[in-house]
Amino acid sequence: MAKRESTFFNMVLALLTVTIVASASLGFIYELTKEPIETARAARKNNAIRAVVPDFDNNPTEEQFTITAAGGELVFYPAKKDGELVGTAIETFTNRGFSGTIKLMVGLLPDGTIHGIEVLEHKETPGLGDKMESDKSYFSAQFEGENPEDFRLRLRQDGGDVDGITATTISSRAYCEAVQLAYELYMDKDAEVSYELPTREKAVERVLEDFANAPLQEEYRVVVNGNEYTVFPGRRGRRHTGLAVDILSEAGYIGPIRLMVGFDSEGTITGIDVLRHEETPGYGDLIENARSDFYKQFIGLNPGEDNIRLKEEGGIIDGISGATVTANAYCEAVRSAWEIFRESGNR
């Protein structure tokens, strides 16, 4: 048979035939593999449940329930023996992996102790991030038998009790975060776990310690070095009890970092919250209060007496590993906030 000419009719005919045959065969294969794929998926989930909770005799997938939190859904699978709860397998997740979502199955005993953890799904780097899988390293074993009540689910360099995986800080952090989420929702099913940054209103309330007025309605401007800043005074009766300062540092790693810093009448820091930032997920965003305890070391310090700089800069603040620029900018913002506090005449 000679090659067909490229006429309009021949071209349409060829494309039509090829696409019809292709879609028909794909449909056929899809139908054929649909059931095995479902079975394989269910088997994987059941195996994961079995691996993370003690022996049970019920069917946890039948009693499953879902809780919505942190922008997604967690599925709880209660495991029972002789009608008594022996553990709960929780399908939890985080979107902060090095390459996207990580799904874990976390098994908790009734008192919240971790019995086992299995990775259900991840896209981390093969050879590095995938070491969090239980058959590839002992990383997940260190969680077994620990109760997050006294075992802090953070990496050692972030002030926790978890040994991270070499060269896999982001994946390890994300893993801990997913476990923490499961634990918090297990202990309190209505817990509000959210990684959203606070509004200005909420931040003012959080950073001021002691006030009986409505600081938001009494906001005023303070001018320092020709720049205008917004402050919110806290009062109890006529006595000034503190001041919340809305401050921006341009020295962030990616963009500006906006903080709300609260002082008492002596200029001692009573609280800090991050209002806005654009720093790198997994590194710079550890300045957020919900993500690490970085902010806690500032509370009780007085920038008038204490050197609010990173230790490597001669100060007293522990930085965030991998996010020095961000931590520096944060310190700078806190120091500027104190300047504003001093100029506000609110002592």
Add this chain to the structure above:
Amino acid sequence: MDQAKNFTKGFIRENPVFILMLGLCPALGTTTSAFNGMGMGLATMFVVLMSNIVVSLIKNFVPNKVRIPCYIVIIASFVTIVDLVMAGFMPALHEQLGLFIPLIVVNCFVLGRAEAFASKNTLLSSVIDGTGMGLGFTLALTLLGASREILGSNAIFGLQFIQADGMLVFILAPGAFIALGYLIALANRLNKQ
């Protein structure tokens, strides 16, 4: 054409990765271990073989001007079939390679065989070409995966032979380029002899 030569040309003489430099994206991306490289190679081999067969069969039916879209549809269908069958019947392997299987569609090596060989040759030659080139691709990926695994994780096919961290760079993207460069040099050396 000498069919034996046709079969063996993919191993070294016209090795798709080392000599023709085709399909480098999956070659670099999937070869973090020998097992992954081999799995990806075999999956690609299946797609090359099947698309070679079909393209060779319909080469006279498809007019020249629309041949590329037709080949792509055929290749994409086989890739999806591999993906579905693997997910259904080999879930363990699919877990390892699932991410990379769809990438076979854009592997220019597969389209290259369809365009450069199967569309001009008989069915038998195309089957032999597809198998030979597919094996050559598998060989290249397995070698690359093995060398990266040996250097990067001190293991081969998952069997650890030194209990220590390897040279991490070989697991990461830069290591892929370094290892590939040396293997290309080696293949060219062998080719010259």
